[in-house]
Amino acid sequence: DAGVIQSPRHEVTEMGQEVTLRCKPISGHNSLFWYRQTMMRGLELLIYFNNNVPIDDSGMPEDRFSAKMPNASFSTLKIQPSEPRDSAVYFCASSRRQGRVPNEQFFGPGTRLTVL
Amino acid sequence: GEDVEQSLFLSVREGDSSVINCTYTDSSSTYLYWYKQEPGAGLQLLTYIFSNMDMKQDQRLTVLLNKKDKHLSLRIADTQTGDSAIYFCAEIHQAGTALIFGKGTTLSVSS
Numbered sequence: 001d002a003g004v005i006q007s008p009r010h011e012v013t014e015m016g017q018e019v020t021l022r023c024k025p026i027s028g029h030n031s032l033f034w035y036r037q038t039m040m041r042g043l044e045l046l047i048y049f050n051n052n053v054p055i056d057d058s059g060m061p062e063d064r065f066s067a068k069m070p071n072a073s074f075s076t077l078k079i080q081p082s083e084p085r086d087s088a089v090y091f092c093a094s095s096r097r098q099g100r101v102p103n104e105q106f107f108g109p110g111t112r113l114t115v116l
Numbered sequence: 117g118e119d120v121e122q123s124l125f126l127s128v129r130e131g132d133s134s135v136i137n138c139t140y141t142d143s144s145s146t147y148l149y150w151y152k153q154e155p156g157a158g159l160q161l162l163t164y165i166f167s168n169m170d171m172k173q174d175q176r177l178t179v180l181l182n183k184k185d186k187h188l189s190l191r192i193a194d195t196q197t198g199d200s201a202i203y204f205c206a207e208i209h210q211a212g213t214a215l216i217f218g219k220g221t222t223l224s225v226s227s
Contacts, residue, residue, distance in 0.1 A: 103149075
């Protein structure tokens with residue numbers, strides 16, 4: 001199993017540009033989570049989906065952030081326009097209801113975003 | 117509130133035991149978890165405990181749960197330099213919802 005796949009692994013962009021982060025969850029998983037990690041705020045949940053439907057997006061910082069899950073094997077997190085304070089590592093994770101360990105989340109390797 | 121709290125840093129010598137503590141606020145949490153994050157990587161499940169248990173042991177790891185005080189701890193015996201990482205405590209209130217993570221404890225092991 002390839003695990004959760006995220007792309008790109010690193011992204012450097014300039015303020016004002018649009019950024020799109022991509023995630024492919026583990027096949028068969030029905031929940032997908034987007035997190036942001038910074039030194040100051042630690043690990044923050046941005047949004048999560050169950051069966052491709054957004055359940056809780058209260059962690060999305062502002063309207064510049066949007067996330068979609070058009071099908072069970074793909075999700076995007078978009079920032080438009082990007083700002084320097086968006087610099088962070090963004091993680092995607094997936095899980096399934098009836099796993100070996102209840103509610104276990106499997107994390108991708110993350111995308112390190114730097115906005116200049 | 118729903119905050120899971122942990123101390124931010126712990127420094128130990130190789131071979132000593134490490135104890136990482138966590139407090140959570142929701143007594144209805146069914147499962148509690150410890151995740152490990154190595155440098156440059158995502159989080160990985162280390163161990164977990166069901167809320168009706170007091171203790172769980174897995175090789176060098178011992179998890180203790182005090183439901184009355186809403187306190188969870190992770191003990192690592194014979195700590196090695198490879199145990200240096202960030203350790204996250206997490207709880208879940210209801211199946212199908214998101215885990216609630218603490219801010220993580222950075223464990224530094226010196227030889």
